[in-house]
Amino acid sequence: xxxxxxxxxxxxxxxxxxxxxxxxxxxxxxxxxxxxxxxxxxxxxxxxxxxxxxxxxxxxxxxxxxxxxxxxxxxxxxxxxxxxxxxxxxxxxxxxxxxxxxxxxxxxxxxxxxxxxxxxxxxxxxxxxxxxxxxxxxxxxxxxxxxxxxxxxxxxxxxxxxxxxxxxxxxxxxxxxxxxxxxxxxxxxxxxxxxxxxxxxxxxxxxxxxxxxxxxxxxxxxxxxxxxxxxxxxxxxxxxxxxxxx
Amino acid sequence: xxxxxxxxxxxxxxxxxxxxxxxxxxxxxxxxxxxxxxxxxxxxxxxxxxxxxxxxxxxxxxxxxxxxxxxxxxxxxxxxxxxxxxxxxxxxxxxxxxxxxxxxxxxxxxxxxxxxxxxxxxxxxxxxxxxxxxxxxxxxxxxxxxxxxxxxxxxxxxxxxxxxxxxxxxxxxxxxxxxxxxxxxxxxxxxxxxxxxxxxxxxxxxxxxxxxxxxxxxxxxxxxxxxxxxxxxxxxxxxxxxxxxxxxxxxxxxxxxxxxxxxxxxxxxxxxxxxxxxxxxxxxxxxxxxxxxxxxxxxxxxxxxxxxxxxxxxxxxxxxxxxxxxxxxxxxxxxxxxxxxxxxxxxxxxxxxxxxxxxxxxxxxxxxxxxxxxxxxxxxxxxxxxxxxxxxxxxxxxxxxxxxxxxxxxxxxxxxxxxxxxxxxxxxxxxxxxxxxxxxxxxxxxxxxxxxxxxxxxxxxxxxxxxxxxxxxxxxxxxxxxxxxxxxxxxxxxxxxxxxxxxxxxxxxxxxxxxxxxxxxxxxxxxxxxxxxxxxxxxxxxxxxxxxxxxxxxxxxxxxxxxxxxxxxxxxxxxxxxxxxxxxxxxxxxxxxxxxxxxxxxxxxxxxxxxxxxxxxxxxxxxxxxxxxxxxxxxxxx
Numbered sequence: 001x002x003x004x005x006x007x008x009x010x011x012x013x014x015x016x017x018x019x020x021x022x023x024x025x026x027x028x029x030x031x032x033x034x035x036x037x038x039x040x041x042x043x044x045x046x047x048x049x050x051x052x053x054x055x056x057x058x059x060x061x062x063x064x065x066x067x068x069x070x071x072x073x074x075x076x077x078x079x080x081x082x083x084x085x086x087x088x089x090x091x092x093x094x095x096x097x098x099x100x101x102x103x104x105x106x107x108x109x110x111x112x113x114x115x116x117x118x119x120x121x122x123x124x125x126x127x128x129x130x131x132x133x134x135x136x137x138x139x140x141x142x143x144x145x146x147x148x149x150x151x152x153x154x155x156x157x158x159x160x161x162x163x164x165x166x167x168x169x170x171x172x173x174x175x176x177x178x179x180x181x182x183x184x185x186x187x188x189x190x191x192x193x194x195x196x197x198x199x200x201x202x203x204x205x206x207x208x209x210x211x212x213x214x215x216x217x218x219x220x221x222x223x224x225x226x227x228x229x230x231x232x233x234x235x236x237x238x239x240x241x242x243x244x245x246x
Numbered sequence: 247x248x249x250x251x252x253x254x255x256x257x258x259x260x261x262x263x264x265x266x267x268x269x270x271x272x273x274x275x276x277x278x279x280x281x282x283x284x285x286x287x288x289x290x291x292x293x294x295x296x297x298x299x300x301x302x303x304x305x306x307x308x309x310x311x312x313x314x315x316x317x318x319x320x321x322x323x324x325x326x327x328x329x330x331x332x333x334x335x336x337x338x339x340x341x342x343x344x345x346x347x348x349x350x351x352x353x354x355x356x357x358x359x360x361x362x363x364x365x366x367x368x369x370x371x372x373x374x375x376x377x378x379x380x381x382x383x384x385x386x387x388x389x390x391x392x393x394x395x396x397x398x399x400x401x402x403x404x405x406x407x408x409x410x411x412x413x414x415x416x417x418x419x420x421x422x423x424x425x426x427x428x429x430x431x432x433x434x435x436x437x438x439x440x441x442x443x444x445x446x447x448x449x450x451x452x453x454x455x456x457x458x459x460x461x462x463x464x465x466x467x468x469x470x471x472x473x474x475x476x477x478x479x480x481x482x483x484x485x486x487x488x489x490x491x492x493x494x495x496x497x498x499x500x501x502x503x504x505x506x507x508x509x510x511x512x513x514x515x516x517x518x519x520x521x522x523x524x525x526x527x528x529x530x531x532x533x534x535x536x537x538x539x540x541x542x543x544x545x546x547x548x549x550x551x552x553x554x555x556x557x558x559x560x561x562x563x564x565x566x567x568x569x570x571x572x573x574x575x576x577x578x579x580x581x582x583x584x585x586x587x588x589x590x591x592x593x594x595x596x597x598x599x600x601x602x603x604x605x606x607x608x609x610x611x612x613x614x615x616x617x618x619x620x621x622x623x624x625x626x627x628x629x630x631x632x633x634x635x636x637x638x639x640x641x642x643x644x645x646x647x648x649x650x651x652x653x654x655x656x657x658x659x660x661x662x663x664x665x666x667x668x669x670x671x672x673x674x675x676x677x678x679x680x681x682x683x684x685x686x687x688x689x690x691x692x693x694x695x696x697x698x699x700x701x702x703x704x705x706x707x708x709x710x711x712x713x714x715x716x717x718x719x720x721x722x723x724x725x726x727x728x729x730x731x732x733x734x735x736x737x738x739x740x741x742x743x744x745x746x747x748x749x750x751x752x753x754x755x756x757x758x759x760x761x762x763x764x765x766x767x768x769x770x771x772x773x774x775x776x777x778x779x780x781x782x783x784x785x786x787x788x789x790x791x792x793x794x795x796x797x798x799x800x801x802x803x804x805x806x807x808x809x810x811x812x813x814x815x816x817x818x819x820x821x822x823x824x825x826x827x828x829x830x831x832x833x834x835x836x837x838x839x840x841x842x843x844x845x846x847x848x849x850x851x852x853x854x855x856x857x858x859x860x861x862x863x864x865x866x867x868x869x870x871x872x873x874x875x876x877x878x879x880x881x882x883x884x
Contacts, residue, residue: 027506030505030506030507031506033506033507034506034508144506145503148504148506148508151508152504152508152659152660152690153660153689153690153693154659154660154661154686154690155685155686157501160522160523160524161484161485161486161522161523161524162483162484162485162486164483164485164486164487164490165485165486165487165490165519165522168300168486168487168490168491168571169309169310169490169516169517170309171276171281171299171300171304172299173276173277173278173279173299174571174573176573177277177278177279178277178278184485185483185485185573186483209484209523210523211484211523212483213481213482213483213484213538215481216480216481216482216483216574217483219481219574220483220573220574
């Protein structure tokens with residue numbers, strides 16, 4: 001059987017997720033035994049518009065992007081969103097509750113009129129997405145796990161439970177107990193609680209779980225000492241688009 | 247009782263660590279908290295700890311454990327055994343020791359879990375009497391704060407020395423081999439230990455307003471109490487922290503992880519929890535405990551009622567980990583039960599201890615998690631989404647099932663799913679599975695070809711009591727895929743036709759193109775010893791249907807039967823049971839003449855993983871076949 005052809009695309013984002021793929025090191029060769037990469041501008045010059053699986057990084061932030069996304073959807077058999085910007089709107093969505101003209105002026109100054117822009121959104125707000133690799137950035141392990149699932153014809157195993165589950169299994173001291181403020185209790189797991197393992201907090205980069213108890217989490221944040229505004233900001237960092245949709 | 251100075255105790259621990267044939271674990275600091283971990287020196291030990299983050303069960307039932315390895319070319323195998331070094335765990339509090347004894351009973355019920363006992367049997371437990379108690383701990387109230395059993399050695403801190411109670415010969419041997427200057431305790435030390443133990447019983451800051459032996463009965467009176475569970479779980483984050491840190495929680499999930507060859511991989515068991523959203527969800531998307539209050543309630547019932555009824559113990563040792571790990575502070579059993587007690591009392595309800603349950607624990611042999619290799623010998627597509635697979639075990643053995651039992655089917659790289667056997671045991675050499683394309687396993691199964699390999703575990707479950715049904719009139723009621731398990735009994739009855747009375751089959755599906763076993767159904771219509779009535783919910787214009795149109799219950803008035811001699815055997819989608827049972831009862835069929843086969847998420851098949859639980863019942867083991875009279879009072883059943 002011919003190896004599936006794989007292409008990478010980027011929209012508004014830092015390309016950090018593709019960097020994670022490029023950094024697969026020893027697993028990269030095993031992976032290339034299963035797929036043929038036909039387009040990946042971070043690591044190769046060649047490009048082909050003939051592909052089976054499209055990995056898309058970045059958010060959709062302007063109308064012109066939609067056309068490009070629709071074209072990718074038409075060509076690819078499977079579309080996979082990789083990284084927070086693509087899966088949940090990511091930190092790009094932070095700007096969505098600000099005045100867009102102000103944002104453009106801040107970023108582009110006098111040339112703002114040259115740069116079109118609209119509310120940042122995840123890929124699935126524009127085209128249907130078949131699979132997600134969450135995270136900011138994605139982890140190599142989960143990327144490989146999703147790719148293996150797709151190659152085997154299996155629905156990728158993305159947890160519906162929050163990061164606390166992994167934190168407990170890893171026997172971490174709860175971030176709240178360390179005097180920190182964490183949104184792990186409402187954030188989708190799958191990262192093996194990597195940030196909390198290292199002594200920091202969960203920022204929520206994998207997005208909200210399907211049915212988060214947001215009020216309870218905000219109450220917890222305030223109970224442990226955050227102001228109401230800070231608690232709301234905690235949610236905005238990564239959950240902006242999802243919260244707006246809910 | 248013995249006594250050892252603290253210096254000599256440290257030497258003893260260091261001597262254990264030095265012996266590389268042992269794996270020495272102890273309580274160490276982790277930030278401001280404590281955790282069991284491998285010891286490098288006795289100086290790391292913190293025997294003054296209050297509670298550890300995780301209980302020591304992680305050494306016997308680890309967070310992640312390979313049950314089976316697989317290779318497309320060679321099949322399934324037990325993972326290559328790592329050498330199991332005897333584990334010496336130092337500093338276990340009494341409540342955690344009681345919890346291990348609970349786990350022992352749970353993991354050996356019906357069949358023993360070999361992975362658990364391999365490690366557990368090779369362990370030596372050195373306990374320590376509590377010196378500092380976590381503010382959430384209520385072990386004294388649960389009778390688990392001081393114990394006289396369950397340990398190999400039990401230490402009590404007496405200032406410059408430890409008193410040592412010897413609980414088991416293994417402990418004494420350890421002392422003899424590795425410890426120096428161990429003396430026999432003097433009267434004052436024995437007295438001091440007694441005093442310390444009495445002090446421990448008064449250390450808890452948590453207080454029940456009633457005797458905890460009332461818990462099972464209190465729960466029974468509160469199951470359907472309007473608003474109670476909603477109120478208490480309103481802030482529940484469904485994060486699972488309370489169950490993941492619990493020393494007596496044992497539910498698990500099993501997942502396949504394939505390497506990049508896509509041909510080899512591992513089947514891994516991981517901790518799971520009944521508070522998590524998808525815990526009771528099945529492949530069709532049906533979730534049997536979809537809301538936070540229902541899952542929150544299940545946790546308390548499992549601990550305080552279901553396990554009590556099955557094993558005779560309340561499966562809570564009062565360690566307080568659930569409370570201390572719950573951010574919204576709603577997981578404190580003492581708070582909850584006190585509230586339950588006062589609310590119940592305020593209604594003027596008398597609460598007396600429940601009658602002691604009659605506990606009958608049987609255990610025989612080990613669980614085999616390794617599937618047998620089998621071959622798909624025939625594949626017949628029946629509808630767009632359903633296929634009949636004929637399967638032969640590669641070792642030439644018979645499946646040996648009873649009608650109504652199920653098997654766990656493994657598809658390489660994907661996982662395992664429970665599928666009921668559709669063929670009668672009278673069919674020899676092979677067996678049949680009628681499979682709907684729904685989840686990962688069944689979808690992949692549909693892409694396999696004749697000659698391809700699968701894995702089979704089982705048969706599991708109780709099956710239909712086909713002996714008891716002999717001489718009775720049988721009314722089969724099948725909705726959709728419900729015909730799959732019923733067919734195993736139906737065909738058995740046809741093969742032994744003279745032994746049974748009247749045989750009636752009512753079979754309904756959504757539309758004619760979804761009719762399963764259509765050729766067999768055509769043949770049935772021609773038999774005069776079977777009454778067969780099919781129905782469809784609707785018939786699209788371009789299809790032909792001469793039978794009944796309407797839901798399955800519209801067939802019930804069309805058959806006459808004698809309620810005295812008739813037994814109804816019912817299987818279908820969850821929604822169907824209520825209506826069918828109602829209409830059968832309307833026809834005066836007694837409750838105990840209604841036999842049901844139920845579907846749940848039967849993940850392990852052996853009554854351990856917890857996913858298929860309906861209140862106190864394990865569908866995989868106690869079912870999937872139930873007499874309606876026995877489960878009509880089980881609220882989650884229908």
